[in-house]
Amino acid sequence: MAKPDKKRGTSQKRECILEAALRAFARNGFYNTRVSDIASEAGVADGTIYLYFKNKDDLLISLFEDQMEWIIDRLRHELAAVDGGVLNQLRSFIHLHFRLAVERPDLAEFITVELRQSAKFVKEYENPKFADYLKMLYSLIERGQEEGVLRTDLDRRLVTRAIFGALDEVLLQLALLPDAPDDVSDEAYQIAEMIIDGLRVRSSESLSPTG
């Protein structure tokens, strides 16, 4: 979504700086990248960066928010098209997470490696977009519990975090491969199986929850 208070040209320059930052961070790491490196990558003067961003931490956070918005839009769009109920949506969620390593290796590395290197980011930033991402996962688990397909004896918030951690760690491994993988469907299938079987109501119990 474009910021309503910004003109189109301004918004394009901002995007261009963010894309340059993503490439620079992926290549040299967050801490080894200077604002001037991003400026030269973007083909703008150093001072131009500061018209849009307060500092490198602010750039990192803005980049994250923009990219998460892209990821969330894509998830919403693709999950809405999934047939077969909440378990299939959960499977799709996991497949889409891992497919970042195939489709957007720079973004996969940024999310799993570089982002963690800003202490400000990990410890201080409230991170509303990441909260939205977690909320999508949480809502799937909540719906599965309400529909009686997922067990209700596990805390949803805790389970959401654990699943995110599992997905993030496997994506990190995929992102650190020397070459971006062509296909991650086997990894996604296996992790989805493990997670869903861990959450599913056992077959002997599957008729018990009452609506």
Added chain:
Amino acid sequence: MAKPDKKRGTSQKRECILEAALRAFARNGFYNTRVSDIASEAGVADGTIYLYFKNKDDLLISLFEDQMEWIIDRLRHELAAVDGGVLNQLRSFIHLHFRLAVERPDLAEFITVELRQSAKFVKEYENPKFADYLKMLYSLIERGQEEGVLRTDLDRRLVTRAIFGALDEVLLQLALLPDAPDDVSDEAYQIAEMIIDGLRVRSSESLSPTG
């Protein structure tokens, strides 16, 4: 294990510097901590640090190796005392991981937050102690598969990573709480349930694996 080529006094000073570094990193973060901060925390001259460590990255890696050795020894010791087979050992592994947040909150924060802030650490360091830690988890899964209690259709290496990711993310949340938690047994119980049910041979299949 003490280094054989070092005298006892030398080894004690090294330990003292590492403990000071752990406190300083936990308080101010890896990137905001200078070598001189660690020196003053340890009560030694700046130059003394460089007798033992090449630089701050080297200090971080040494600290990690020492602490992981402590964690691994403790795991080995406690797992050896567990009755009831591999599933109970897996449960104990998970409980012990989370109990770091209660017993060693500084170490829990170091492992889950500060460590990730060294790009060198995440991307370049081979990390033999962490490999040992993963190998313990891997061996439990391998044994469970061989004994016919865990499903064999999942890749052990992949599953090991996913479980580590889940545990690490939940520990991160526990480590970021304003006060160290008194008790994490409920979190550990729930995550262990979810993971073990995700890996367990279904009851209808539990007699099928042949030895």
